Amino acid sequence: MRVTLVGVSHHGAGVELRERVALRLDDARAVAKELAREAGEAVCLSTCNRTELYVAHDEDVDAEGSATRFLLEREPELANALYRLRDEAAALHLFRVAAGLDSLVTGEGEILGQVRAAFDAGATGALLDRLFRQALYAGRKARAQTGIGESPSSVPAAAAALAQQVFGDLEGRRILLLGAGKVSEQTARNLLSRGAEIAVVANRTVERAAELAERFGSAALPLDRVEEELERADVVVASTSSPEPVLRREHVERALRARRGHPLFLIDLAVPRDLDPAINELDGCYLYDIDDLEAVVAESLGSRRREAAAAEAIVAAEAEQFRTWQASLEVVPAIASLRARAEEIRRAELAKAESRLGELSDAERRAVESVTAQIVNKLLHLPTVRMKQAAAAADGVVYADAVRHLFGLEDER
């Protein structure tokens, strides 16, 4: 059995091409079923960054042709962007994908869940089952043993990670949003996913604020009433289009008196800035602007790249293990035939000796059975091990053919 991969990803195709072959999970399930009918086993992995078809098939099946045809039927312009990999290379590629090493943002965590979903929706047999299980294991191992997925990879994630440096757990922390634009909404959603609560949305146009506030189940305020909310907020996220600072040092200073020493974390995503930089000088106030956050992201992406080298070694070792296992499959039929032939001979010889064994007790008969079976096993043990070793070293087919020839197993191929 061979493994063939045909796919397209962000490396070779722009989003306008990728979106034309992207599949929802139900469609991916149907495609896998369809391909498996021809080839044997198939899995379709489709995310926003890639659509890949993994097919396990016999040597004489043109799985690559079928998979290529399927993708080109959906989008003929893909022809130059498609990549095709086989066996060991396909396995290494999938392991890298699962570990986030092939992602747009190295180490991103979402891909592991997407690989699992594709596997669950696939039409798998022994080969792809093993391949995908090992890919999931490699992905988890790379994340557990390296820091590839630890640091934030976007400005909203960096803002949330910094807020956690101040508050630890963000559960129940009150967020005050200044501005109702997309940037502040993304940052708010990241904080929300970590347990924080969007308490108030303030905007120059209250109607826009109310619109966003409704989505978060929070209150809406005009910008000029923000100061009263400062006394209760834990995190302030600002991204208005105001040409002047929305919050000045003296506004925050007045609010600090009522805060009784509780820290205030402020994120300024606006250009020009919404928050007076002098706020950072106040005791208990921590102000980060867009440049600070981008520097944190750049540093953490750098550290992800450094960790990627260790993760590459982990997935390479896993791919090598898979290769050894897959190669051993080449000699499995020959080993099975050899053992079946040996067992057949053993039983035939015992049957011939039946007249001489007739007088044995049941216990003696069991002993004779056991001794003969042990002789056969011991004789075949070393050849079996050697054949598996040879398979791992790429000589498996030669050895399997030699064994078939020497023991007359040709007909059982």
Added chain:
Amino acid sequence: MAELLFWPALIAYGEAAVAYVGVLRRPELATRLAIWGVRIGWLAQTGLLGVEAWQADGFPWASWAGALNLFVWFAVGAYLIWGCSPRYRLLGLAVMPAAAALFAVAGVGGSAQTRGSDLFVALHVGLVVAGFAGFALAAALAGLYLWQERRLKRRPVGLLRLGPPSLLTLDGLVARVSAVSLGAFTAGIAVGLVRGHDLDLAVAGALAAWVVFGAALVLRRELGWRGKRAAYLTLAGFALVAFLGLPAGHLG
């Protein structure tokens, strides 16, 4: 027997101290090595104290060296409970080198000396040393708070790299450790006063430290003095205890 336990404890504490220095280069491995050093060292030291107690007629840690030995045991024990985890590895960098050095000094200071079998002495010294160990740990936590606070203000590029505990966590720990230690310290001083201890410089220092730690807790509760102010007060209280000669003068 005591000698046999002293060296493993010292070696394990030393190993932990060196490993914590390595935290800045290889955090995961260094932290694992350090935590095992702390655990093994503390167990060996517990055995050492047990043997000393078993061999002594009365309270065995009345000398300055004995009290120092007991202090290190309390401090490392408290660290094991509060902070011996990867999240607090930077606290270990403050605690373990000092603990290893003080334990070595205690070893050089000589073996345990008994001072009668007076329950008052045992209670007084035990509680004061436990309180002092807690203050030392609170001071280390306060130091870690100020360091992390300064980093958050200065916004260095690698801010997320070391992953120390959050400011609120550290602030809360400083308050809790101070409160528990103040309780033990208060009880120790009370036992000393009941016993009729003279009012000397060491007692004055102890009372001043008591006032500072007590004030820090009251101000925190009543006026919201948290964060930097609380950390500075904790460090000031610890400095009073340490530099007015309490460990050597009072217990010696």
